[in-house]
Amino acid sequence: MPEAVHHSDALAHQFDSLEQQKEAATLGMWVFLVTEILFFGGLFLTYAVYRNWYPDAFEAGSHAMLIWAGTTNTAVLITSSLTMALAVHAAQTGRRGALMLFLVLTMILGTVFLGIKAFEYYTEFTEHHVPGAGFHLEGPEFYHAQLFFSLYFVMTGIHAAHMIIGLGIMAVMLWWSWKGVITKDYYNPIEVSGLYWHFVDIIWIFLFPLLYLIGRHAH
Amino acid sequence: MTEHDHILPTRVYYLIFGTLMLCTYLTVQAAFLDLGPFNTLVAMAIAVLKATLVILFFMHVKYSSRLTWAVVIGALFFLGILFALTMNDYLTRGWH
Amino acid sequence: MPSSTVLLPPHHYLNDGYGIKSWLLTRDHKRIALLYLAAITFFFVIGGLFAVMIRLELATPVGDLVSDETYNKLFTMHGIVMVFFFLIPSIPATLGNFLVPLMIGAKDLAFPKLNLASWYIYILGGLFTLYAMVTGGVDTGWTFYAPFSTVASTTAVIPTALGIFITGFSSILTGLNFIVTIHRMRAPGMTWFRMPLFLWSMYATSLIMVLGTPVLAITILLVAAERLFSFGFFNPALGGDPVLFQHLFWFYSHPAVYIMVLPAMGVVSEIVAAFCRKPVFGYNFVAFSSMAIAVLGFLVWGHHMFVAGESVYSALIFSVLSFLVAIPSAVKVFNWTATMYKGSISWQTPMLYALGFIGLFTIGGLTGLFLASVGLDVHVTDTYFVVAHFHYIMVGGAIMGYMGGLHYWWPKISGRLYNEYLARIAAVIIFVGFNLTFFPQFILGYLGMPRRYHAYPPEFQVLNVLSSAGASILGIGYLIPLLYLLWSLRYGKLAGSNPWGATGLEWTTTSPPPTENFHEVPIVTEGAYSYPSRVESQVA
Numbered sequence: 001m002p003e004a005v006h007h008s009d010a011l012a013h014q015f016d017s018l019e020q021q022k023e024a025a026t027l028g029m030w031v032f033l034v035t036e037i038l039f040f041g042g043l044f045l046t047y048a049v050y051r052n053w054y055p056d057a058f059e060a061g062s063h064a065m066l067i068w069a070g071t072t073n074t075a076v077l078i079t080s081s082l083t084m085a086l087a088v089h090a091a092q093t094g095r096r097g098a099l100m101l102f103l104v105l106t107m108i109l110g111t112v113f114l115g116i117k118a119f120e121y122y123t124e125f126t127e128h129h130v131p132g133a134g135f136h137l138e139g140p141e142f143y144h145a146q147l148f149f150s151l152y153f154v155m156t157g158i159h160a161a162h163m164i165i166g167l168g169i170m171a172v173m174l175w176w177s178w179k180g181v182i183t184k185d186y187y188n189p190i191e192v193s194g195l196y197w198h199f200v201d202i203i204w205i206f207l208f209p210l211l212y213l214i215g216r217h218a219h
Numbered sequence: 220m221t222e223h224d225h226i227l228p229t230r231v232y233y234l235i236f237g238t239l240m241l242c243t244y245l246t247v248q249a250a251f252l253d254l255g256p257f258n259t260l261v262a263m264a265i266a267v268l269k270a271t272l273v274i275l276f277f278m279h280v281k282y283s284s285r286l287t288w289a290v291v292i293g294a295l296f297f298l299g300i301l302f303a304l305t306m307n308d309y310l311t312r313g314w315h
Numbered sequence: 316m317p318s319s320t321v322l323l324p325p326h327h328y329l330n331d332g333y334g335i336k337s338w339l340l341t342r343d344h345k346r347i348a349l350l351y352l353a354a355i356t357f358f359f360v361i362g363g364l365f366a367v368m369i370r371l372e373l374a375t376p377v378g379d380l381v382s383d384e385t386y387n388k389l390f391t392m393h394g395i396v397m398v399f400f401f402l403i404p405s406i407p408a409t410l411g412n413f414l415v416p417l418m419i420g421a422k423d424l425a426f427p428k429l430n431l432a433s434w435y436i437y438i439l440g441g442l443f444t445l446y447a448m449v450t451g452g453v454d455t456g457w458t459f460y461a462p463f464s465t466v467a468s469t470t471a472v473i474p475t476a477l478g479i480f481i482t483g484f485s486s487i488l489t490g491l492n493f494i495v496t497i498h499r500m501r502a503p504g505m506t507w508f509r510m511p512l513f514l515w516s517m518y519a520t521s522l523i524m525v526l527g528t529p530v531l532a533i534t535i536l537l538v539a540a541e542r543l544f545s546f547g548f549f550n551p552a553l554g555g556d557p558v559l560f561q562h563l564f565w566f567y568s569h570p571a572v573y574i575m576v577l578p579a580m581g582v583v584s585e586i587v588a589a590f591c592r593k594p595v596f597g598y599n600f601v602a603f604s605s606m607a608i609a610v611l612g613f614l615v616w617g618h619h620m621f622v623a624g625e626s627v628y629s630a631l632i633f634s635v636l637s638f639l640v641a642i643p644s645a646v647k648v649f650n651w652t653a654t655m656y657k658g659s660i661s662w663q664t665p666m667l668y669a670l671g672f673i674g675l676f677t678i679g680g681l682t683g684l685f686l687a688s689v690g691l692d693v694h695v696t697d698t699y700f701v702v703a704h705f706h707y708i709m710v711g712g713a714i715m716g717y718m719g720g721l722h723y724w725w726p727k728i729s730g731r732l733y734n735e736y737l738a739r740i741a742a743v744i745i746f747v748g749f750n751l752t753f754f755p756q757f758i759l760g761y762l763g764m765p766r767r768y769h770a771y772p773p774e775f776q777v778l779n780v781l782s783s784a785g786a787s788i789l790g791i792g793y794l795i796p797l798l799y800l801l802w803s804l805r806y807g808k809l810a811g812s813n814p815w816g817a818t819g820l821e822w823t824t825t826s827p828p829p830t831e832n833f834h835e836v837p838i839v840t841e842g843a844y845s846y847p848s849r850v851e852s853q854v855a
Contacts, residue, residue, distance in 0.1 A: 014416075014423035014500070016836075024425045024499045030287055031491045034294040035529040041298045042533035042563055046548060048302065049309055049559055067247070074243050078269075082236040085227075085277045092226045131546055144554045150546035154537070191279075198277045202270045208243075209262035213250035217258070286498065297526050300613055305562045308617065308629035 010186045022188045029192040033199050036162075040203055043155050047210060050151065054144040060137060061148030062214035064129060069120050070212035073113050074204065080109035081201045084194045091187035096177060099190070103174045106197065110167050117160055124149070152211055159207060162200045169193050225282040235276045242269050321811040323730055324825040331830045342427035343830055345728075348413035350434050351404060356797070358400035358441065363790065365393035369769075370752075370783040378770035386769040387454035388470065394457030399479050400441055402713055403571060406578035407489055407524075408437070410720045411517050413728060415493055417821035417828065418511050420502025420837040425495040426488075433488035440482030447471035447478065456767065458568070461549030461560040465541040473539050480535045483528045486574075490524030493517050502820070504839035508602070511819055511843040512588075512595055515602040516581025519609040523570045523577070526613065531567035534560065558624045565616035573612040576676070576708055577605060579716020580647055583669045586723050587651050589817035590666035591658025594844035597650045604643035611640040621692050630689050637687035644680050648673060663854065664738040668719030671746050675711025679704055682757065697767075700760025706753045718745070718796065725800065726814045730827045731807030732854065737799045745792035751785025816852035818845055 015021040051058045087102035128136040130153070131146040173193050176182050182190060246265040254261060275281040280291060328345045331337075338346055368389050372380040381389065412430065416423050424430050447453055453475045455464040464472050497518050501510070537548050538560070547553025549560040588595045595601055617625055617633030625633075651673055660666070682704040686692050695701065726732055755778040760766075764775050771779070813822040820837050821828075 012427075014421065014425065014427060020499060024495050027286065027290070027498060028426060028491060028495045030290045031494050031525055032487075034290060035487050035491075035525055037294045037298055037529075038301070038526055039529035039533050041301055042530045042537075042566075045302055045305055045563070046537070046559065048306065049556065050548075050554075052306075052309060053556075054554065071243065071247055075240060078236065078239045078243065081239075081273060081277050082232055085232045086229060089226065089229055089232070132544060147547055147554055150540075150544075150548065154540055154546070158536075195278055198273050202273055205269045205273070206266050209246055209250070209266055213246065213262055215258070216250040217253040294526070297613060301530065301566055304614065304617065304629070304632070305559075305566075307632065308558075308562065308625045311626040311628040314626065314628060 010181075018185065025188055025192055026195075029195050033195060036199060040155075040158070043151070043158070044206070044210075047151050047155070050144075050147050051210075051214075054147060057142075057144035058148045059215035060139050060142070061145040061152070062212060063216070064127070064137060065152075065212045066120055066123065067212050067216070069116050070208050073116050074208045076109050076113045076116070077201045077204050080106045080113070081198050083109065084197045088187070088191050088194045091177075091182050091190040092184065094184035096180070096182070099177050099182065100174060103170055103177060103190075107167055107170045107174070110163055110170070114160060114163055114167075117156065121153075124153075155207055155211070159200065159203055162203070166197050166200055169196060225279065227276070227279070227282070231276060235272050238272060239269050321809040323809055324827070324829065326829055327730070327825060327827040328830045329730075329827050340431075342423070342431060344412050344416055344424050344427065344430055345828065345830075347427075347430050347434055348409050348411075349728075351408040351412060351437070354434070354438060354441065355401050355404055355409065358396050359793075361445075362393055362396035362401055363793070365389050365396065366786065367790065369393060370786040372769050373771075373779045374776075374783040376771050376773045376776050376779075381769070383769070384454060385452075387456075387767070388452035390767055391453050391456050392448055395444065395453070395475065395479070397709075398457055398571070398575075399482055400437075400444065402575040402709060403486055404437065404489070405575075405713070405717050406582065406720060407493070407517065407520055407574070408433075408485075410582065410717075410724060411489070411493060411520075411578060414724065414821055415496055415514065415517055416500070417727075417824065417832055418514055418819060419497065419500060419505055420820050420833065420839065421496065421500040422831050422833070424492045425500060426492050429488050430492055433485040433492075436488070437482050437485035440478045440480070440485065443474050443478030443481060445478075447474035450474070458564065459535075459538060459560075460564075461538065461541070461557050462551065462555075465538055465549055465560075466552075473542055476535045476539050480532055480539075483532050483535075486524045486528050490521035490528075493521040494525065497521075502837045502839055505820075508599070509839055509842050510602075512584035512598065512601050512605075513578075513581035515605045516577045516584070519605040520574050520577045520581075522606075522609045523574050523612065527567040527570040527574075530563060531571075534563040534567070537563070558620065561620050561623055562616070562625075565619045566613070569616040569619065570609075570612045572705070572708065573608055575713045576716075577608060579672060579676075579713045579720075580605070580644075582716045582720035582723070583651060583672050584647075585817075585819070586665045586669040586719050587654050588844045588846070589723070589815050590661050590663060590669070591655050592816075592846045592848075593654055593658040594842070594846060595650060596653035596656075597646075598843070600646050601650050604646045607643040608640065611636065611643065615640055615687075618687055618692070621689050622696055634687055634689050638684065641680060641684055641687075644676075648677055648680075661852070662739075664733075664735060664742055665719045665723035667739060667742040667746075668715045668722065671742070672712055672715040672719065675707050675715065675749070679707030679712055682707065695760050697765055698760035699756040699764045699766055702766050703753045703756035703760060706756070711749055711753070715745075718742070721796075721800070723815070724821070725803070726810030727821055727826050727828070729804055729807070730810055730825075731803045732810050732814060733796075733803040733807055734799050735854070737795060741792055741795035741799075744788060744795065748785050748788030748790070748792045752782050752789050753785070755779070755781045755785075811853060813850045814852070814854045816848055816850040818843065818848045822850075 011018055012021060083102045083105040087099055087106060090098035090102055124130060128134050129149050131150045135146050137145050173190055176189065242265050246262055249261050280287055328343055341347060372386060378386065451471050453472055454470045455468050455472060497514060540546050541548055547555045549555045549557050551557065584595050584601060615633055615637040617629055618637045621630050686701060686704060722738060759775055759778050764771050810826045812825050824833050
């Protein structure tokens with residue numbers, strides 16, 4: 001049977017139309033984000049259980065966090081979500097230059113986040129807040145506070161790993177934008193990458209108060 | 220069930236951005252107030268608000284198909300199950 | 316009966332490219348299904364070998380064949396290989412991959428490259444686990460309970476855990492692919508309620524894969540982190556709770572058993588309709604029951620922890636919910652039975668397996684209710700009663716469904732018919748061998764024989780010997796299909812596009828199908844089981 005429909009280069013063979021392909025890709029990314037919600041969910045559950053058991057230890061641990069670093073990082077990620085949304089907008093309106101600019105800004109902000117995180121890890125290492133034989137924290141709660149720090153490192157570490165992957169995805173998007181693969185009619189890869197990026201931001205939105213802001217009034 | 224090709228005007232993004240930054244400022248300020256047991260609730264409520272804004276506007280869910288809504292709500296439902304039934308154990312361990 | 320000469324189609328997916336690259340770099344869901352078939356068969360043999368060792372040891376009451384430590388490794392690795400590398404992928408990755416696009420009238424799955432990636436991820440995970448096996452094995456039980464797995468065990472826990480973590484992504488990608496495909500790529504006219512029930516099962520299974528597997532993933536990471544860095548999440552000595560591990564582990568692992576059995580239920584629906592030449596009774600109820608099992612399956616995990624230290628109130632709630640989840644399964648059994656009533660039944664091999672499923676799954680399911688009663692569970696938990704229960708579901712149920720499906724769709728997959736006489740004999744041998752292996756275990760458990768022990772009181776020996784004898788028969792039963800199915804690839808009678816005279820889009824295309832599945836996009840105008848179909852069965 002002759003193919004009556006003209007297929008653009010961007011259309012994969014299993015789909016009948018670009019519209020179907022776009023809907024499939026978007027649904028696919030949302031389903032993937034569902035897996036991420038449950039993945040991080042297990043960590044948040046662990047946090048909830050132990051904060052319920054050791055509220056004072058968690059408070060002591062949270063006081064040792066660098067609140068300026070956490071707040072700055074929250075602002076950085078929120079800004080990066082803005083630049084990401086603006087990147088999608090630029091792609092939708094066919095403005096290649098703006099698209100690339102916003103992608104670069106998003107990546108810069110993501111890198112700043114990771115830089116501040118790395119600085120925090122370094123500080124925690126030198127102040128002996130890393131769980132294990134060398135752990136030390138001032139005050140009576142130091143024994144169970146190790147659980148707080150264990151959770152802190154695992155949760156922020158896995159979050160940071162997701163950020164790094166996000167930077168990789170953005171790099172690919174940047175390259176595609178530069179090569180002209182992204183057009184007004186085929187901008188969905190940017191949208192879908194944006195969904196991932198915003199999700200990683202949302203995880204941090206919850207991590208920030210849970211890790212940095214416990215019982216801050218009691219000083 | 221097609222998704223609307225909705226192009227949000229950029230001022231919406233800036234407005235949401237501003238709200239998110241304001242919420243961040245508020246949550247830090249609230250942390251330094253002694254609200255007793257409500258500190259955690261306030262912090263979580265603000266976080267949920269921020270997340271909702273990101274989901275609805277930055278992730279375009281407000282303008283997406285019912286299927287997308289079902290996916291988001293479904294995921295949160297099962298996350299809720301994980302929490303509810305596990306915490307149900309921990310919170311009733313002390314009961315006799 | 317039509318007696319036209321059957322020919323192989325000149326172009327089909329098996330001759331569309333030769334050579335190893337055309338297979339290892341394929342995007343065709345049908346070839347990927349066969350890649351999975353080969354891989355899971357390999358792991359089935361490995362898992363089976365561990366079972367052989369276990370049953371050999373258990374033939375005598377003394378732990379004399381292997382040491383305690385080795386026995387721990389045997390049942391652990393039997394469980395890990397069978398659960399994660401055979402049962403979980405089995406129907407979805409082989410029959411699901413092959414049939415989902417065909418049944419909905421699509422050219423392929425939504426994401427063919429992700430599909431291929433899922434196979435490579437599966438293989439990578441398998442390699443990690445094989446590496447762990449040859450460098451000393453794992454002895455924690457497939458359930459990896461902390462703190463033994465995180466603190467005390469001296470075996471290759473981390474490579475195994477990593478292997479399972481990696482393979483989990485294979486499961487997630489498969490589920491994701493099916494969900495998107497079923498939502499977005501149905502042929503014109505194929506509404507949700509015109510879909511074959513196998514697709515409803517695959518969709519429900521995919522939901523479980525996507526929602527549950529990530530929780531296992533994070534649990535495994537926490538176990539690895541605890542083992543490497545002594546974090547203490549599950550270690551009482553550091554303030555952690557071992558029961559939290561169990562909550563996280565079973566949140567996935569209970570729904571996982573529905574990943575294993577729901578696809579088999581979907582297969583049974585297809586087979587019963589075809590071999591009774593009747594629409595499945597109560598289509599809507601059967602479709603919704605798959606969804607109900609998927610949802611309710613997530614609410615019951617605490618029934619694995621009744622004696623582990625969860626609160627009594629928690630146990631009560633999980634017990635009630637566990638009774639609820641039996642209801643949709645029962646609905647299916649009733650509806651299959653009602654389908655057979657006044658149907659025109661033919662007793663061919665797929666139907667034999669489907670009937671075996673219905674009977675054995677019912678027994679397994681009912682004994683699940685015994686275990687869901689907290690009072691009774693206290694007595695039989697961690698005994699052979701539990702072992703018998705889950706083997707009735709997993710082997711009597713899921714594997715029978717898998718074998719039935721493999722036989723039902725073999726003509727479509729290969730273009731050939733297998734030897735029906737040998738196939739029926741093998742099915743009967745499997746049924747007899749299975750019951751001889753596992754029914755005595757119900758009695759043993761009731762009498763108090765603990766699981767995971769290789770030494771037992773001598774008065775249990777007779778039942779154990781019966782069980783081991785049954786296992787050898789079961790093993791032979793599984794070997795026979797391997798032989799005649801392979802033989803049929805070369806020498807089997809050509810099948811033609813619809814040897815069973817069944818309804819379903821997959822039967823409207825050639826056997827084997829062309830790479831693009833259909834030469835023309837099918838248009839669907841009727842429901843899934845529009846019997847009497849226009850095609851008569853050509854198989855005696």
